[in-house]
Amino acid sequence: MTSRVLLAEDEPHIIELLCFLLGRAGFAVDIEETGPGVLSRMAEGPPDVLILDVMLPGMNGFEVMRRLRSDPVGAEVPVVMLTAKGQREDREAAEKLNVDVFITKPFSNVELIETVQRLAHGRAA
Amino acid sequence: MSTSIVGARIRERRRSLGLTQADLARRVGISASYLNLIERNRRGIAGKRLADIARALELKVSELDGAAERRLHEQLAEVAADPRLASLGIEAEAAGELIGRFPGWGRAIAALARSEQEQAALVRIFSDRLNHDPFLGETVHRMLTRIAAIRSTAEILDQVPDIDAAQAARFHAILSEESRTLSEVAEALAGYFDKAATPDREVTPGDAVQTFFEEAEHRFPAIEAALAGAPPAATGQAARATAELRSGPVIDRLIEEAPGFGTASARSRARRALLAWAADAAQAPLGAFTAEAAAHAYDIERIAAATGLCIGLVCRRLTALEPAPGRPRFGYIAANAAGAILDLRAIRGFQPVRQATLCPLWALSRAQAAPERALRQLVALPSGHRFVFVARARAVGAAGFAAPRDYVTDMLALTEDDAARTVYGAGLEARAAEEVGTTCRLCPRKRCDHRVEDPLGAEIAAA
Numbered sequence: 001m002t003s004r005v006l007l008a009e010d011e012p013h014i015i016e017l018l019c020f021l022l023g024r025a026g027f028a029v030d031i032e033e034t035g036p037g038v039l040s041r042m043a044e045g046p047p048d049v050l051i052l053d054v055m056l057p058g059m060n061g062f063e064v065m066r067r068l069r070s071d072p073v074g075a076e077v078p079v080v081m082l083t084a085k086g087q088r089e090d091r092e093a094a095e096k097l098n099v100d101v102f103i104t105k106p107f108s109n110v111e112l113i114e115t116v117q118r119l120a121h122g123r124a125a
Numbered sequence: 126m127s128t129s130i131v132g133a134r135i136r137e138r139r140r141s142l143g144l145t146q147a148d149l150a151r152r153v154g155i156s157a158s159y160l161n162l163i164e165r166n167r168r169g170i171a172g173k174r175l176a177d178i179a180r181a182l183e184l185k186v187s188e189l190d191g192a193a194e195r196r197l198h199e200q201l202a203e204v205a206a207d208p209r210l211a212s213l214g215i216e217a218e219a220a221g222e223l224i225g226r227f228p229g230w231g232r233a234i235a236a237l238a239r240s241e242q243e244q245a246a247l248v249r250i251f252s253d254r255l256n257h258d259p260f261l262g263e264t265v266h267r268m269l270t271r272i273a274a275i276r277s278t279a280e281i282l283d284q285v286p287d288i289d290a291a292q293a294a295r296f297h298a299i300l301s302e303e304s305r306t307l308s309e310v311a312e313a314l315a316g317y318f319d320k321a322a323t324p325d326r327e328v329t330p331g332d333a334v335q336t337f338f339e340e341a342e343h344r345f346p347a348i349e350a351a352l353a354g355a356p357p358a359a360t361g362q363a364a365r366a367t368a369e370l371r372s373g374p375v376i377d378r379l380i381e382e383a384p385g386f387g388t389a390s391a392r393s394r395a396r397r398a399l400l401a402w403a404a405d406a407a408q409a410p411l412g413a414f415t416a417e418a419a420a421h422a423y424d425i426e427r428i429a430a431a432t433g434l435c436i437g438l439v440c441r442r443l444t445a446l447e448p449a450p451g452r453p454r455f456g457y458i459a460a461n462a463a464g465a466i467l468d469l470r471a472i473r474g475f476q477p478v479r480q481a482t483l484c485p486l487w488a489l490s491r492a493q494a495a496p497e498r499a500l501r502q503l504v505a506l507p508s509g510h511r512f513v514f515v516a517r518a519r520a521v522g523a524a525g526f527a528a529p530r531d532y533v534t535d536m537l538a539l540t541e542d543d544a545a546r547t548v549y550g551a552g553l554e555a556r557a558a559e560e561v562g563t564t565c566r567l568c569p570r571k572r573c574d575h576r577v578e579d580p581l582g583a584e585i586a587a588a
Contacts, residue, residue, distance in 0.1 A: 013299050017277045084265075084273070109277055
């Protein structure tokens, strides 16, 4: 069965590139461009992997994570936090919120896709 | 009292006078061995005995036991206690001797230590500023995002073998667009650092004078007071003479007390500028001018007609009105036909950059095309501030049939609320504000037909 990735990102080119890469890797991709949008999407059924940008309109990625983890549906979703905010305190905050993998921009395509594959596989297993 | 300073100083002075311990001891009526103990800081000394020794050494007591030395001693003690210097084996106990024998070296060490502390404090401030500067944080974030897109696209083009032509073209377009945006953001960042590297303190005498006037908000009550009671000067020449005579000492005091005039050139420039300001005040004393301005609803042409003052002087004096409830505040700018700024009096929200080319959409420029007529303009600046500009070009230089006509434009700037308190507020509510800039390099209006330079920081907001 095709794994679903929810891509929470508001940069059009990044969205386009990741859709291309994830599509080639066999994932079905849904896109959300705002923080609140990610949370309401969860109600429709959690994705296999969430790729979450930090700087999202409406609600930043950390707040999305906090709410996600306190919700029974979102608590178990594997999350790749993808961000240009790579400072130590951001990593620590992500760790506290049980982010599975923290990847900073600029990222390597191969590393990102392999990470998503690994997380999706773990979920499926 | 720090006895270690006193002992060392006594010995130093004694030696410089060519006296033995026995000689000095005899003169002050103590034993040589006791003096030896004093000089080696083994015995404290104060009161009459210290006074006797000072007298014998032809010094004042304070020269043997000075507060400056005590402070210096404390500073050197701090240096000696600095944990970073712990491995140097500093002879902390010899600080007194050092000050006594080599006071210059003592002061040098203390001065270097103080300077080091100040630099460290500055570095902390700058580092704090860098860490918390929202512009920098935002810009770095944007750069990293652009770089992420570029890297990802480049990897796709490089590593994906079966990419079709249309898709490849699309990725090339992304690459090109992202690279362009990245260089714009990087350029703006470089511009920001250029600006940040400029010291806060004024670097030229002109800057120092400008800052001084801005801090005073272009009002000098002390000068007005010095001129109070003098009959209004009828001509510019008489006004300058009155200004010098009546307000010269006040001006000198203002300059002396100002912190920014470190050079003779800055002081002389400041004096000229203040005298010119005082000459305006001498021609249009504030009390009568304030009443006249209000009576004519701040209509510059009617004030000029009623008082016989030139329009430029009327505008400048409007900027000097004492702030009062209900009384409008005026910003002012004067420029020649080439757009060079001759006078600039900023108010909140209206702060043109003196060294830059001004926006050609301002009434300031348009007034040159229709001289001797006041032109009103409601503008919205890129900052969101809305102002009413009132500009009028006046002829300067020699008059006469064959003489060339040159014009200087005076322009007042006032907020919409303030404009409503003047003749220039009439009918404004029905008009749409014209979107203007300040200067191209700082203007984000990308589609402006009048742009002559690329914006420096604006693309950051737009990127």
